[in-house]
Amino acid sequence: MNQTLKFVTLTCSLRVGSFNAAIANALPELAPEGVIFEHLGSPGLFPHYSTDTEAAGFPAEVLAMAESILKADGLIIITPEYNHSIPGVLKNALDWLSRVSPQPIAGKPVLIQSASPGKLGGVRAQIHLRQILGYFDARLLNKPEAIIGEVSEKVTDGILTDESTRQFLSRQLTAFRDFAR
Amino acid sequence: MNQTLKFVTLTCSLRVGSFNAAIANALPELAPEGVIFEHLGSPGLFPHYSTDTEAAGFPAEVLAMAESILKADGLIIITPEYNHSIPGVLKNALDWLSRVSPQPIAGKPVLIQSASPGKLGGVRAQIHLRQILGYFDARLLNKPEAIIGEVSEKVTDGILTDESTRQFLSRQLTAFRDFAR
Amino acid sequence: MNQTLKFVTLTCSLRVGSFNAAIANALPELAPEGVIFEHLGSPGLFPHYSTDTEAAGFPAEVLAMAESILKADGLIIITPEYNHSIPGVLKNALDWLSRVSPQPIAGKPVLIQSASPGKLGGVRAQIHLRQILGYFDARLLNKPEAIIGEVSEKVTDGILTDESTRQFLSRQLTAFRDFAR
Amino acid sequence: MNQTLKFVTLTCSLRVGSFNAAIANALPELAPEGVIFEHLGSPGLFPHYSTDTEAAGFPAEVLAMAESILKADGLIIITPEYNHSIPGVLKNALDWLSRVSPQPIAGKPVLIQSASPGKLGGVRAQIHLRQILGYFDARLLNKPEAIIGEVSEKVTDGILTDESTRQFLSRQLTAFRDFAR
Numbered sequence: 263m264n265q266t267l268k269f270v271t272l273t274c275s276l277r278v279g280s281f282n283a284a285i286a287n288a289l290p291e292l293a294p295e296g297v298i299f300e301h302l303g304s305p306g307l308f309p310h311y312s313t314d315t316e317a318a319g320f321p322a323e324v325l326a327m328a329e330s331i332l333k334a335d336g337l338i339i340i341t342p343e344y345n346h347s348i349p350g351v352l353k354n355a356l357d358w359l360s361r362v363s364p365q366p367i368a369g370k371p372v373l374i375q376s377a378s379p380g381k382l383g384g385v386r387a388q389i390h391l392r393q394i395l396g397y398f399d400a401r402l403l404n405k406p407e408a409i410i411g412e413v414s415e416k417v418t419d420g421i422l423t424d425e426s427t428r429q430f431l432s433r434q435l436t437a438f439r440d441f442a443r
Numbered sequence: 444m445n446q447t448l449k450f451v452t453l454t455c456s457l458r459v460g461s462f463n464a465a466i467a468n469a470l471p472e473l474a475p476e477g478v479i480f481e482h483l484g485s486p487g488l489f490p491h492y493s494t495d496t497e498a499a500g501f502p503a504e505v506l507a508m509a510e511s512i513l514k515a516d517g518l519i520i521i522t523p524e525y526n527h528s529i530p531g532v533l534k535n536a537l538d539w540l541s542r543v544s545p546q547p548i549a550g551k552p553v554l555i556q557s558a559s560p561g562k563l564g565g566v567r568a569q570i571h572l573r574q575i576l577g578y579f580d581a582r583l584l585n586k587p588e589a590i591i592g593e594v595s596e597k598v599t600d601g602i603l604t605d606e607s608t609r610q611f612l613s614r615q616l617t618a619f620r621d622f623a624r
Numbered sequence: 625m626n627q628t629l630k631f632v633t634l635t636c637s638l639r640v641g642s643f644n645a646a647i648a649n650a651l652p653e654l655a656p657e658g659v660i661f662e663h664l665g666s667p668g669l670f671p672h673y674s675t676d677t678e679a680a681g682f683p684a685e686v687l688a689m690a691e692s693i694l695k696a697d698g699l700i701i702i703t704p705e706y707n708h709s710i711p712g713v714l715k716n717a718l719d720w721l722s723r724v725s726p727q728p729i730a731g732k733p734v735l736i737q738s739a740s741p742g743k744l745g746g747v748r749a750q751i752h753l754r755q756i757l758g759y760f761d762a763r764l765l766n767k768p769e770a771i772i773g774e775v776s777e778k779v780t781d782g783i784l785t786d787e788s789t790r791q792f793l794s795r796q797l798t799a800f801r802d803f804a805r
Numbered sequence: 806m807n808q809t810l811k812f813v814t815l816t817c818s819l820r821v822g823s824f825n826a827a828i829a830n831a832l833p834e835l836a837p838e839g840v841i842f843e844h845l846g847s848p849g850l851f852p853h854y855s856t857d858t859e860a861a862g863f864p865a866e867v868l869a870m871a872e873s874i875l876k877a878d879g880l881i882i883i884t885p886e887y888n889h890s891i892p893g894v895l896k897n898a899l900d901w902l903s904r905v906s907p908q909p910i911a912g913k914p915v916l917i918q919s920a921s922p923g924k925l926g927g928v929r930a931q932i933h934l935r936q937i938l939g940y941f942d943a944r945l946l947n948k949p950e951a952i953i954g955e956v957s958e959k960v961t962d963g964i965l966t967d968e969s970t971r972q973f974l975s976r977q978l979t980a981f982r983d984f985a986r
Contacts, residue, residue: 676821
């Protein structure tokens with residue numbers, strides 16, 4: 263019998279009511295059976311990474327996020343695109359996580375979803391993120407890719423309402439569940 | 444007659460005594476005539492970017508850095524590589540600067556220098572940074588590229604002592620001065 | 625008085641009646657005053673690059689293309705996206721051109737246009753191409769970027785008919801003319 | 806009991822006596838038990854890809870390579886770096902392979918090795934290649950990465966003689982065997 267899988271979600275826009283949060287909130291109802299979700303804490307609570315700060319001790323928020331990822335069956339990163347790459351706050355979170363031992367993303371199934379108001383849906387952020395996660399030795403789902411363009415027309419009052427996007431994410435989550443098993 | 448050019452330097456490792464700082468500190472003595480330098484403030488003083496924080500008003504440190512870049516004749520970014528990309532703290536600084544009006548890097552001559560203890564000298568960070576700066580409409584010096592590998596053997600007590608690196612940077616600064624003019 | 629500028633165009637899909645050719649053919653009528661165009665020969669006529677073949681002598685087609693680019697005031701590359709990058713045939717042409725002395729793209733104003741039937745318009749090909757051309761020391765126009773999605777709906781019988789794309793390209797060509805001057 | 810695995814190798818420099826060929830030839834003696842190798846045909850025999858050529862029928866060389874990859878337990882691509890990316894001839898081979906049905910690289914374990922005379926060992930080619938192969942849905946080994954710099958000092962008379970490179974490749978092949986099983 264298949265056991266229940268737990269996926270943790272990391273959203274990388276700090277804006278209250280962000281499109282990223284709308285997508286993250288929609289995932290549980292779009293997921294196939296046998297999957298539960300947990301939101302990770304905000305990467306906005308991490309200090310800027312420096313080896314000096316690390317030497318003084320890992321922040322509790324970093325250790326908590328690392329622990330949650332380590333225990334999860336899969337990690338879902340939902341990100342906007344800022345200036346043709348991922349937000350600094352996401353990169354900073356990854357910089358911290360890379361220093362925790364055991365590094366929690368190594369060998370972990372990872373799913374990426376990007377969204378932007380423009381037509382390109384954050385694809386450039388996603389390219390950088392995939393490269394970075396290769397170094398973490400993440401097990402990235404290659405296909406299908408969730409590149410959600412014109413997201414401002416697909417979210418209404420903080421709810422992901424666009425039906426074709428919902429159906430696509432549902433299929434992607436099923437693929438990710440099978441990949442993570 | 445050629446006027447004096449002012450270059451501002453941005454270092455992106457927050458570590459006290461970082462290799463980046465050693466390189467930044469060496470530049471004035473390696474530069475050709477007619478060039479003066481000014482260190483920008485630390486990007487570690489910026490909060491994490493969010494549209495909510497921006498809406499509450501730009502932090503003074505962000506506005507000060509933007510103003511210094513705007514007035515300068517060229518920007519030099521010196522960066523380590525973290526996890527196959529630029530540090531989160533550098534990306535966060537760029538995310539803030541991209542929102543200031545006028546955006547200070549548009550049309551600005553920019554020089555990139557990367558350094559790492561490994562053989563690859565931060566080349567992967569540099570690839571991401573060049574892509575990001577294209578979106579800022581920076582005028583990037585293409586060649587020669589400063590990709591400084593094995594930097595821990597080239598810096599002694601916080602001083603860049605490696606003679607061939609010093610000569611290379613001297614040539615690069617001359618090329619950048621001519622490019623910026 | 626401003627002199628007439630000559631731009632040479634390189635199209636990288638070998639298909640008869642390709643979307644790339646439709647775009648290239650539309651450029652003269654969309655361009656501002658003071659610009660003339662010339663199509664470069666097909667990169668499909670170049671052999672696969674190898675140092676052995678080069679040692680036996682540069683193919684005439686390679687030398688002719690290099691000469692045309694060298695004499696031009698700007699180079700326009702129009703490319704589809706194959707497998708998240710540029711077509712092999714375009715990369716092969718660049719591999720050959722990089723070996724000619726003087727290397728004809730060094731310092732040359734270059735404009736990139738990509739097109740694809742999908743929504744993303746070949747942006748991933750464009751990212752690779754920009755990186756590659758940095759190594760050639762090309763002077764790339766950063767903005768505006770021509771990323772033409774859903775191109776199959778914008779070309780009718782081999783003619784670029786979509787009005788908003790035509791207007792965009794017209795503005796881009798004006799920006800490129802000013803950049804090349 | 807573990808069965809024997811067959812890995813096919815693709816070398817992408819067409820030069821007789823290339824460094825790539827030296828590496829490919831060394832692999833059998835460096836591999837762990839239970840692995841056999843087969844060289845794929847030269848990608849230099851493929852015509853330039855175009856949909857018109859494809860419509861006239863797939864070249865026999867393309868079909869033969871696709872068949873060999875499909876039957877193999879893993880694919881090893883050994884590539885030089887040309888102009889900050891992979892050679893055109895390799896991209897052209899991939900453009901052809903992407904069109905064969907079933908696409909032979911989908912789900913296939915793939916190992917990348919790059920080599921260059923410079924210090925950076927073809928890392929930039931490898932970045933592009935990893936991105937491209939993600940689209941093929943390849944199962945890429947993330948670590949360890951074989952980025953072989955200063956290769957001209959490591960190959961003598963067409964033989965890979967550098968002992969530390971040989972030991973590294975031996976470890977990498979063991980990791981790839983375990984990954985492919």
